[in-house]
Amino acid sequence: MSDRLSFHVQRDSFLHRLNPLTKLTLAFALVVVAFVLPFYWTPIFVLFAVIVPLSVSGKIFREFSWAALRLILPAVGFLFVMQALFQPIGEQVVFKFYFLDATTESVAYAFRNAARIFVMISAFTLFLLSTHPSELMSDLTRRGLPSQFSYVVISTLQIIPQMQAKANAIIAAQRSRGLDTESSFLKRAGALGPLVGPLVFGSLVEVEERAIAIEARGFTSKRAKTSLYEIADSKFESVLRWSLVALVVLSIGLNLWHS
Amino acid sequence: MFDKIKSNFNTQTWVLIPIAIAINIAIGQIVGLLKLPVFLDSIGTVLVAALCGPWAGALTGTLSNLIWGVTMDPNALPWWPVAFMIGYMAGRMAEWGFFKSWWKIVVTGFVIAITAAIVSTPISVYLYGGITSSGSSFITAYLMQTGTDMVAAVFSTNFLVEPVDKIITAMLAFSIILGLPKRIVGGYPKSEQAQVEGGNTQQQLYIAVGVIVVLILLAIFVISKITGG
Known part of the structure; x- marks a missing residue:
């Protein structure tokens, strides 16, 4: 992947x-x-x-x-x-x-x-x-798009594959302890909780830590940032x-x- | 205006948005894998809207639709106004105090569903001629064959499909917020909106079920009016 x-x-x-x-x-x-x-x-x-x-x-x-x-x-x-x-x-x-x-x-x-x-x-x-997505975002930022938007787009593109990997791991883990994900409708609907819960709570708990980390790197700074690449x-x-x-x-x- | 929009965003909001988008997509895929007859692809959007405000919710919805569109299914692209309005409406409902107990959540879900049905109707009519590549188009097609005009047919199909999906979405988002530790919820701009009112939760759930039944009856009534008249 x-x-x-x-x-x-x-x-x-x-x-x-x-x-x-x-x-x-x-x-x-x-x-x-x-x-x-x-x-x-x-x-x-x-x-x-x-x-x-x-x-x-x-x-x-x-x-x-x-x-x-x-x-x-x-x-x-x-x-x-x-x-x-x-x-x-x-x-x-x-x-x-x-x-x-x-x-x-x-x-x-x-x-x-x-x-x-x-x-x-x-x-x-x-x-x-x-x-390339980061090329597009840095060009748009240079033209005046708030840099937070680039953060959101680029980090989403990085998080989604991680999240999918995590989701697959959770599905495999719950199946291995016997969660029924394939039979009747009610069983499948009931499986939603044990699958979604760990995934969502796990990633929401990380938010605060990430926020502190990017805050410490000048995320909310108003100053113009220099870019490594010229477009x-x-x-x-x-x-x-x-x-x-x-x-x-x-x-x-x-x-x-x-x- | 700008101050209002700005009040939705602090660093935690900006960090939450990508994660919410990923939650939308990941849960959408899990639901697809379990072959449940709903989408549940806007839980993250509703979550952001409730915790941070309508504009943050609208941004989350729009971006998650665009990103879903450009990376997985280009068919999703033209529907971004629907996602925008889902986020916006969820935020507004939370602002009006409808994100505090189970039966209010049901009402919120229903309002979001109606909004989504209204916004998606013109897109489906003008862009796709009423029939899209989603499965529920069979209902639209059937209604059109029986002589209902296109806009009414599309709208009543949306009206049939959306409420169940959006009420479950709102309830799941609410239970996620309830399940998170207070310390984590507290950091978001509008976290006080999503606090639970006092009262018996058991009783709350009964009221919620009652509200769902009433809304279903209302929906059946409205649809029979549209298609019959």
């Missing part, structure tokens, strides 16, 4: 060298465009003309397609099937299953929705694959970010004007 929870893959590429904020803006812009531009094929276009080429240029195409196939496709596929069957729109029935029917309209509707969700998830997957940012990227914002505004405007 890795000591920190993150998708990040270290490569040397154009995409990895971009400033984290630029990549974040890009991900948000792609999502908004995919959702609001009033053309049917927009999400598919965004996916194949922007996201896939970016993943290739970022040298993370293999990881990206793995995530797309293993994580995104099943969820989106399920959504597609549900929507195609259950949306009560359209007349032309193409497929019938008991009281459920898929019409050409509902299939088209489901396809567009699924494509939008696919774009949303894959844009963020791309962002997470190419950006590159250029004039070009700032222009890029603002043009992405403009693109978002433009597509929202087009959506309003079109409808």
Whole structure:
């Protein structure tokens, strides 16, 4: 098990060298465009003309397609099937299953929705694959985000795997002394207490100690902190970010004007 | 305004938040492992909200949703406003004194559930067209097939599913606070909100059960109004 929870893959590429904020803006812009531009094929276009080429240029195409196939496709596929069957729109029935029917309209509707969700998830997957979480947080802190937020995000990412390991240990320990975690509903519900209790109380007792420890290291100090790493940012990227914002505004405007 | 928000946060709050987020996620996974028909993925959020205040609770909810989304299940991402409101509402209820005895906890859980149902309805309607990838969408789909309009169908599904989950969540958070030593609870900004009122706990639990029954009847009544009318 890795000591920190993150998708990040270290490569040397154009995409990895971009400033984290630029990549974040890009991900948000792609999502908004995919959702609001009033053309049917927009999400598919965004996916194949922007996201896939970016993943290739970022040298993370293999990881990206793995995530797309293993994580995104099943969820989106399920959504597609549900929507195609259950949306009560359209007349032309193409497929019938008991009281459920898929019409050409509902299939088209489901396809567009699924494509939008696919774009949303894959844009963020791309962002997470190419950006290290602490890089993002230190860049945001440098731009004025209170440093407590970085503490919360970074330490959460460290605590979760520890907590999961602890939870697994507790489950194994309670099972070994005979706790029933697999039979009837009441037995399983009753098992919740002995599993959750030790985990929660154990970690809450640590809080005070941690608080004293970080207090002693100047956590609440108001002074500007110096950073060990410099994160590159250029004039070009700032222009890029603002043009992405403009693109978002433009597509929202087009959506309003079109409808 | 800013002073109010700031009053939720001291160093202990900042340390508690990551742990609460991890508790949300770990308990969510244990519950999934036990195959119980609830989520219970906001116990940590309610805990922070009760001990530190609404804004700290809202922050915990939002961050835990975002972190859950970016590390495990990207499908969770668009639901962060729901988590925000769960934390905020739990904090407000605690501020109003509804975090002091068992029956009040039940009311708190119910209010949180209604808030969550209201906030998640538009997200589910506009983003997913009413049908999400969660299992309870079968109910929504069934209601939509029988001619209920989408918003009503989504809302009544949420209204059916949420209260049980959120009442149990609030009760578990309360029992965690009761179980912690006073010395540890005392360090948080709003710890006096979560102190138990005097009175017989046995009797308290009976009242709590009575309140649950009343709320269930109310819920059935409201849903039949929405879907029937």
